[in-house]
Amino acid sequence: MPVFCAEAQRLGKLRRRSLLEVGATGALGLTLTDFLGLRAAGATTSEERSCIVLWLTGGPSQIETFDPKPDAPAEIRGSFKPIETNVSGIRVCELWPKLARHADKYALLRSVHHGLDDHARGMCWLLAGRLHDAVQYPTMGSVVVRLKRPLSPLPQFVTVPRLNLIAGVPEVEHSQTAGDLGAAWNPVVPDGVPGAPGVGIRDLSLPQGVSPVRFERRTSLLDRLDMPEARDGGARSGRRELGAVYQRAFELLGSDRVQQAFDLDREPAALRDRYGRHGFGQGALLSRRLVERGVRFVTVNWPTYYSWDSHNAAENGMRRLAPIADQATAALFEDLHQRGLLERTVVLLMGEFGRTPRFNKDGGRDHWIHVFSVLMGGGGIRGGQVVGSSTGDGYPDERPIHAQEVVASAYRALGVDLEAEMHTVGGRPFQVLPGASPIRELF
Numbered sequence: 001m002p003v004f005c006a007e008a009q010r011l012g013k014l015r016r017r018s019l020l021e022v023g024a025t026g027a028l029g030l031t032l033t034d035f036l037g038l039r040a041a042g043a044t045t046s047e048e049r050s051c052i053v054l055w056l057t058g059g060p061s062q063i064e065t066f067d068p069k070p071d072a073p074a075e076i077r078g079s080f081k082p083i084e085t086n087v088s089g090i091r092v093c094e095l096w097p098k099l100a101r102h103a104d105k106y107a108l109l110r111s112v113h114h115g116l117d118d119h120a121r122g123m124c125w126l127l128a129g130r131l132h133d134a135v136q137y138p139t140m141g142s143v144v145v146r147l148k149r150p151l152s153p154l155p156q157f158v159t160v161p162r163l164n165l166i167a168g169v170p171e172v173e174h175s176q177t178a179g180d181l182g183a184a185w186n187p188v189v190p191d192g193v194p195g196a197p198g199v200g201i202r203d204l205s206l207p208q209g210v211s212p213v214r215f216e217r218r219t220s221l222l223d224r225l226d227m228p229e230a231r232d233g234g235a236r237s238g239r240r241e242l243g244a245v246y247q248r249a250f251e252l253l254g255s256d257r258v259q260q261a262f263d264l265d266r267e268p269a270a271l272r273d274r275y276g277r278h279g280f281g282q283g284a285l286l287s288r289r290l291v292e293r294g295v296r297f298v299t300v301n302w303p304t305y306y307s308w309d310s311h312n313a314a315e316n317g318m319r320r321l322a323p324i325a326d327q328a329t330a331a332l333f334e335d336l337h338q339r340g341l342l343e344r345t346v347v348l349l350m351g352e353f354g355r356t357p358r359f360n361k362d363g364g365r366d367h368w369i370h371v372f373s374v375l376m377g378g379g380g381i382r383g384g385q386v387v388g389s390s391t392g393d394g395y396p397d398e399r400p401i402h403a404q405e406v407v408a409s410a411y412r413a414l415g416v417d418l419e420a421e422m423h424t425v426g427g428r429p430f431q432v433l434p435g436a437s438p439i440r441e442l443f
Contacts (some may be wrong), residue, residue, distance in 0.1 A: 005311055005367070010276050026282075048151060049379050049414050050291040050298070051144065051346040054284065054329060057164050057302040059122065061355035062373040062390070064318045067110045069094045069357075072392045076357045078315055087384045095322035098330035099375075104117030104384040105333050105342065106377025107442055111388025111396040114353070114403040117367050119306075120169050122352025126374075128175040129407030129433045135424060136172040136179035139187075140410060142408030143432055146178075146185050147416055152294025154261055155201075159187035159299040160194050160283050164306075176299070180424035190262055193303060195272070195282030200262035261293050262286065274331045279303030281328040288335050291345050308351055312362035325349070336378060346413045349367035350406070357394035370395050374406055376442065379413040389443045404436050413436035 063069055068082040068091065084093040085103035092100050092108075114125040121131060128137045138146070141157040150156050163176050171177060178185035192199035211305055264272060264282060267289070275281035283300040290298050302308065310317045336342040354372025355365030371390040377383050388399040411418055411433060418433045 005309055008418060021408075035332060041284075049344045049346060049381070050151070050296050051140070051348070051414055052284075052287045052291060052332070053127075053140070053299045053412060054280075054287075054332075054347070055127075055164075055296075055299060055301045056308045056325065056349070056351035058119070058306040058329070059351040059353045059355065059367060059372070060308045060321075061310065061314060061318065062096060062110070062368075062371065063355070063357065063365075064093050064315070064322065066092050066096070066373040067408055068376060069388055069392055072357075075359055078359070080315070080318075086266045090384070090386055093322070094320055096326045098326045099333075102330055102333045102337075105337060106347070106375050106383050107381055107437070108386045109374040109376060109388055109401055109406065110386055110390055111397055111399055112401045112403055112406060113371050114369055117353070117369050119309075119352055120166055120174050122369070124173075124175045125403035126406065128179075129404045129411075129436060132175075132179070134174060135428065135430050137175070137430070138178045138181040138185060138422075139175050139423065140407060141187055141299060142178035142181055142185040143411075144297050144414055144416060144423070146181060146422060147420055147432075148296060148414070150294070150356055151296055154258060154290070154293055154295050155188040156296040157185070157187045158290055158295055158297070159189050159301065160286060161192070161279060161303050162189060162301065163187075164301055180426070180428070181422060182425040187297075187299065193279050193281065193282075194262075194265055194286040195277065199264075199286075200259050206360045257293075261290060263293075270334070271331075274327075274438050275335075276324060276327040276331070278324055278328075280324055281331070284328040284332045285335075288332060288339075288341070292339065310355060310364050311360070311366055312364035314355065314359065314363060314365045333377065342378045344379065346369055346381065346410055347377050348406070348410065349375040354394075357392070368394060376406070380410075381413060381442050385441065387439060399441075401439060404433070406440050408433055408436035409438040409442050412443065 063076070063078060064080060068080065069077045070082050071077070081094045083094045083097060083100055084091055085100040087103040090103050108309065114122065116122060116125070116131070124131050127139045129140070130137050145156040159176065163171070163174065165171055165174060172179045177187065188201065190199055190201050203245045260266065264286060265304065267285060272282065272285060275285040278301055280300065287298040287300050307317070307321055332347065333342065335355050336347070356368045360366055371394050388401050389397040391397045408418060416432060418436055419433070420432045420434050422432070423429050
């Protein structure tokens, strides 16, 4: 059994929230959870790109993934060998043979770093591009759906199978939600695990006893109640935010299109096998299915508890984990490419930091923030290249890349203006990512 760090061991019972709970309370017989982040907004560019983040919770080792060190001492290089990819001169760890055949489709960033050695703040750097201060800053997906117009009537920001929350740390501090941008921009978190029966959004039908005519009367009443709010100009009030959420909920009620989007049984069995009949593989397949249908942003979290946090027996853990991630990620790149979706879909494979260059006394690798690897492809990213390098003792060598630059690069690929101004629910202005620079080599 792997031994997790003390911080990961504080991970409490994961909270799941459904998108809609339709009942008999409230003026409409409806209550909404925080995860209906759907409201039209003006796009900042004409590009119609989506993004998929494959999140390896706990932090994968750079050496056993995409930055092998075959010439280093045994206590650094480990027992795995590097293998060639389909791009001459680029090698990865032998545990990733399927992804090695698609190296022309992605770039490897080998010199990523940041300065904070804990899981939650590592998420801040990689998922929001900044640390929280007086503002709880939103995750990338929330920013994208706030600033870009919807591509379809479907929820525009989806996270599966759940958020990964550390007990005792407030939800917003994990940078997996909209933070102070407001609950209307939070991700939709469906019920269930992708690939399992019943996954999807519950209760997208009218409650028993509420006919379509009766429902229409209730919505009309709500509109009249909201009119004074509109005249008073309360555009940033909690009530106005809630009204936007209600409006999108009403549009989804009674629609089969949403539930069908989450139904993996509609995919060929052979394709499901190619992704892998495991939670991460089916999550990756679901992400393709969603972006194909006009979802802007999908996060696929590793479905089991901090599995990549390998403080002991690291190589045994990698023998178990890497083939799953390799299969799913390679299938995603191949599937997106074959369907003509890769050019308009940014794909990131990453965790919150890397692992120590040297094994510890338990054969594990501990947290390492000084250098780690990120895989980034699709969405106009120049594939078939390595950006940055690291030293044998685990520090950036050529072209150091701060984690903030990774987020800035994703925004650049998605057409998001880094200087664009937004407001918290309390009216405080802030910019997307001021002063940050995308990684120029990717474009």
